[in-house]
Amino acid sequence: MNDGSRGRREFIKACGAAAALGALHLSLPEGLLALPKKKSRVILIRDEHVLDRLNKPRSDVLARMFDEAVVKLCEAKDAKAAWQTMIAPDDRVGIKTNVWRYLRTPVALERHAAKRIMEAGVPEDHIAVDDRGVLGNEGFEKATALINVRPMRTHHWSGLGTLIKNYIMFVERPAELHGDSCADLATVWKLPHVIDRTRLNVLVMLTPLFHGSGPHHYDPKYIWRYNGLLVGFDPVAVDAVGARIIEAKRRAYFGEDRPINPPPKHIRLAETRHGLGYADPAHIDLIRMGWKDDALI
Amino acid sequence: MTAMMLIFTAALTFTATGDMHGEHDAPFPVLPERIAGWSTDIRDSWNRSTLHEYINGGAELFLSYSFEEGRSRVYTREEQPDITVDIFRFGAAEDAYGVYSMSREEENTDIGGGGQYGAGLLLFWKDRYYVSVLATPETPEAREAVMAIARHIEKQIEGETAPPRLLERFPEEGLRAPSVRYFRHHAWQNVYGLIAHDDIFGIGDSTEAAVAKYRIGDAEATVFLICYPDGSAASDALARWKTHYRVPADANMIRNEDGCFTADIRAAHLILVHRATDEKTATTLLNRIRTQFQ
Numbered sequence: 256m257n258d259g260s261r262g263r264r265e266f267i268k269a270c271g272a273a274a275a276l277g278a279l280h281l282s283l284p285e286g287l288l289a290l291p292k293k294k295s296r297v298i299l300i301r302d303e304h305v306l307d308r309l310n311k312p313r314s315d316v317l318a319r320m321f322d323e324a325v326v327k328l329c330e331a332k333d334a335k336a337a338w339q340t341m342i343a344p345d346d347r348v349g350i351k352t353n354v355w356r357y358l359r360t361p362v363a364l365e366r367h368a369a370k371r372i373m374e375a376g377v378p379e380d381h382i383a384v385d386d387r388g389v390l391g392n393e394g395f396e397k398a399t400a401l402i403n404v405r406p407m408r409t410h411h412w413s414g415l416g417t418l419i420k421n422y423i424m425f426v427e428r429p430a431e432l433h434g435d436s437c438a439d440l441a442t443v444w445k446l447p448h449v450i451d452r453t454r455l456n457v458l459v460m461l462t463p464l465f466h467g468s469g470p471h472h473y474d475p476k477y478i479w480r481y482n483g484l485l486v487g488f489d490p491v492a493v494d495a496v497g498a499r500i501i502e503a504k505r506r507a508y509f510g511e512d513r514p515i516n517p518p519p520k521h522i523r524l525a526e527t528r529h530g531l532g533y534a535d536p537a538h539i540d541l542i543r544m545g546w547k548d549d550a551l552i
Numbered sequence: 553m554t555a556m557m558l559i560f561t562a563a564l565t566f567t568a569t570g571d572m573h574g575e576h577d578a579p580f581p582v583l584p585e586r587i588a589g590w591s592t593d594i595r596d597s598w599n600r601s602t603l604h605e606y607i608n609g610g611a612e613l614f615l616s617y618s619f620e621e622g623r624s625r626v627y628t629r630e631e632q633p634d635i636t637v638d639i640f641r642f643g644a645a646e647d648a649y650g651v652y653s654m655s656r657e658e659e660n661t662d663i664g665g666g667g668q669y670g671a672g673l674l675l676f677w678k679d680r681y682y683v684s685v686l687a688t689p690e691t692p693e694a695r696e697a698v699m700a701i702a703r704h705i706e707k708q709i710e711g712e713t714a715p716p717r718l719l720e721r722f723p724e725e726g727l728r729a730p731s732v733r734y735f736r737h738h739a740w741q742n743v744y745g746l747i748a749h750d751d752i753f754g755i756g757d758s759t760e761a762a763v764a765k766y767r768i769g770d771a772e773a774t775v776f777l778i779c780y781p782d783g784s785a786a787s788d789a790l791a792r793w794k795t796h797y798r799v800p801a802d803a804n805m806i807r808n809e810d811g812c813f814t815a816d817i818r819a820a821h822l823i824l825v826h827r828a829t830d831e832k833t834a835t836t837l838l839n840r841i842r843t844q845f846q
Contacts, residue, residue: 309632310688410609468657469673469686470651470655470675471608471638472608472610473686474671474673475673475687475688475690476671478688
């Protein structure tokens, strides 16, 4: 697998133009952005035993959860068949991970995704795993398919660190998207080097962070062992379900309705302004699997 | 908005920290290679230009104070959580206190000028240093190691343990002490709810300001104290406050959907009582603060 950062290549130069195209897209009449009236399927799978006493995921349990969720999402007979509906042998695949040191995407999950992608016929050297170096990574430059996988947490600028936000590294100057609580993060998904490439979204809910404090916005008293994964094709729908779980946890912990600050408005706007997917629960088909205790949703 | 934020961040990064009270070459506390069964081989340091690489999304807070340098180490031990130690040095003790105050929820640990511990995270300040020691998840062994590391650091720091003197103006009755926040940049005027994106009080990037929450019976309020260089600056700020909240020229109180708001000036200080549950609470608090200036 290609997991290194390389020198920035020509396609990065296109990112400025891409941003302009994104802005152009936003100026289209709303009707042209309207989503078809259907429901987005989101799988919530949980396992009471996925974490050890140090909150590290047990690889075998995590892999089984991931497989079961993907099989259900794709309505396939097994994991291999499920991945074959998402990935073709001639695809070049980028696994967009998240390496934030206090709550990173489990390496076991990255590896298991890569394993299933290889079983779908993709050579190992056509699979890249990266986070902050995607713009300089040849594997992502050539990617025809993206797998988006990251943990859910509260965030300084956007209210929540979400699947939608995980693609912010596909722009050269991420800080330019921080305005108005990162309201327009969904524009990144419309950029030419990103649009229509995402095949699967996985929001890791093993130990979500529901409130931020301290120098790193990470205080262990604000994580909890939820032991779950949220999996879907629609990143907005998956994020919206994750946000509801975080809000429910905050209500339970603080004993009052304490809204996420700043508000994660980018999730709702990803539907209403950018037409990326569904945030409205009425358009989300949530399927629950596995451990049911304290599901909060 | 985006352009404003970029300018804000860039300005913070390159702001000369001229109003510093300490020695620039004060030695950093030395951390041990091994302690309580943990050992370290990961170390790094940060300055005003690189801090954002270490603190994802949170560097602006530090840069808005007189942050100078940070050092971090990660300790590891088999079958135990990693322990991350961060020591941040500022140009002034008030600023170390200020950054600490922004994360304070319950001061429960007698260390340095004040500290709080919970679930594996210890935060404290002393003199020009703000220290974070984090073990996650917490284990009994890790908790002991966190405290041992913190004590090791604290005993090497000499100097200030008293909060900034401005805070002495807050009346004690009804004060929710852990809620006190101290700052010198207008960005943090919104720490307890949005007032304005603009610098309507003229705090700029150096004026001393503090905010605290009060509870009197069932009533609540938020109190700001802003200390200006002179009375004229305070009067100007009061006039802008009246304009912002549409307070009639001949009044000093207004009520809106967020509660009662009142203000006054004393000895070049702007006193603001915001979001009071009722007029009586607002007036009571304002009068109590006025007496602090007699």
